[in-house]
Amino acid sequence: xxxxxxxxxxxxxxxxxxxxxxxxxxxxxxxxxxxxxxxxxxxxxxxxxxxxxxxxxxxxxxxxxxxxxxxxxxxxxxxxxxxxxxxxxxxxxxxxxxxxxxxxxxxxxxxxxxxxxxxxxxxxxxxxxxxxxxxxxxxxxxxxxxxxxxxxxxxxxxxxxxxxxxxxxxxxxxxxxxxxxxxxxxxxxxxxxxxxxxxxxxxxxxxxxxxxxxxxxxxxxxxxxxxxxxxxxxxxxxxxxxxxxxxxxxxxxxxxxxxxxxxxxxxxxxxxxxxxxxxxxxxxxxxxxxxxxxxxxxxxxxxxxxxxxxxxxxxxxxxxxxxxxxxxxxxxxxxxxx
Numbered sequence: 001x002x003x004x005x006x007x008x009x010x011x012x013x014x015x016x017x018x019x020x021x022x023x024x025x026x027x028x029x030x031x032x033x034x035x036x037x038x039x040x041x042x043x044x045x046x047x048x049x050x051x052x053x054x055x056x057x058x059x060x061x062x063x064x065x066x067x068x069x070x071x072x073x074x075x076x077x078x079x080x081x082x083x084x085x086x087x088x089x090x091x092x093x094x095x096x097x098x099x100x101x102x103x104x105x106x107x108x109x110x111x112x113x114x115x116x117x118x119x120x121x122x123x124x125x126x127x128x129x130x131x132x133x134x135x136x137x138x139x140x141x142x143x144x145x146x147x148x149x150x151x152x153x154x155x156x157x158x159x160x161x162x163x164x165x166x167x168x169x170x171x172x173x174x175x176x177x178x179x180x181x182x183x184x185x186x187x188x189x190x191x192x193x194x195x196x197x198x199x200x201x202x203x204x205x206x207x208x209x210x211x212x213x214x215x216x217x218x219x220x221x222x223x224x225x226x227x228x229x230x231x232x233x234x235x236x237x238x239x240x241x242x243x244x245x246x247x248x249x250x251x252x253x254x255x256x257x258x259x260x261x262x263x264x265x266x267x268x269x270x271x272x273x274x275x276x277x278x279x280x281x282x283x284x285x286x287x288x289x290x291x292x293x294x295x296x297x298x299x300x301x302x303x304x305x306x307x308x309x310x311x312x313x314x315x316x317x318x319x320x321x322x323x324x325x326x327x328x329x330x331x332x333x334x335x336x337x338x
Contacts, residue, residue: 048123049135051116054277059104063135064128069191074104081128092121144230144271153178154186160194234263234270240331250327253320258328261308266332276308283332291333296325 064081099107139148156162263270266283273280303311
């Protein structure tokens with residue numbers, strides 16, 4: 001019996017000694033258990049880049065540093081990924097699924113699928129957390145900004161290197177031109193300039209609307225958006241002869257209110273209209289049979305669910321809605337059978 005006992009004790013000791021050389025298994029965090037991250041598949045990062053550049057850049061910035069106009073209005077500010085070395089894909093997935101209470105970060109569950117969320121998390125970790133890469137420049141030819149360097153006189157004001165309210169006598173000729181350019185165009189997006197006196201708070205208004213009095217052949221050096229943007233031609237009001245009094249009223253109402261999204265030419269191919277999701281409706285794509293006055297007036301009154309088209313019934317009077325409808329059908333909707 002004593003021999004058996006010694007054998008069993010020896011076996012237990014051998015097992016214990018063998019276990020000393022085995023690496024201890026790291027505990028699984030609750031986040032990792034809830035949102036496991038598989039090894040990134042080929043193309044995940046580039047898919048993540050596309051989703052990020054469409055959904056996330058507005059607050060977090062094209063380079064992940066949260067230096068955007070929108071970010072300056074938020075408290076707390078959006079996360080600066082480049083200053084978050086401990087940020088993991090697991091925690092990003094949890095945030096994408098659930099949002100972050102007390103911040104402007106809302107859940108994307110139901111908007112992005114699981115593959116897209118994993119791709120975004122992989123992209124942010126690779127591009128911003130680890131490599132601190134610049135990602136994507138906005139002012140490119142593809143985005144409607146060919147030869148953006150020709151507007152470099154305004155760059156010091158955009159970057160805050162020169163105060164926007166600096167005395168005119170302190171600026172040289174090039175700097176004065178740069179300030180004029182900034183105020184005429186760049187301020188649409190780069191509204192938070194560096195100033196010595198903030199002055200009174202401004203009321204909200206849609207600055208990011210590149211109309212600028214653009215007319216074909218009349219671009220000026222201080223009109224960066226109109227002269228550079230492929231969208232500018234859609235902000236030219238069409239010339240239509242012999243409008244009725246009702247149609248003229250509708251024209252004024254449309255160009256003041258509706259052109260913001262649909263463009264002055266009704267195509268929805270202007271700057272704002274093309275950045276919306278879904279895109280603003282192209283009113284020129286309909287015939288009079290398809291877009292009846294009744295259908296158009298109902299849409300103006302009640303809006304369109306699932307789009308950015310709001311209901312105007314508490315903004316416009318019935319006669320004004322009828323006037324807008326009359327103008328749209330005259331200016332943009334094609335005749336029946338065409």
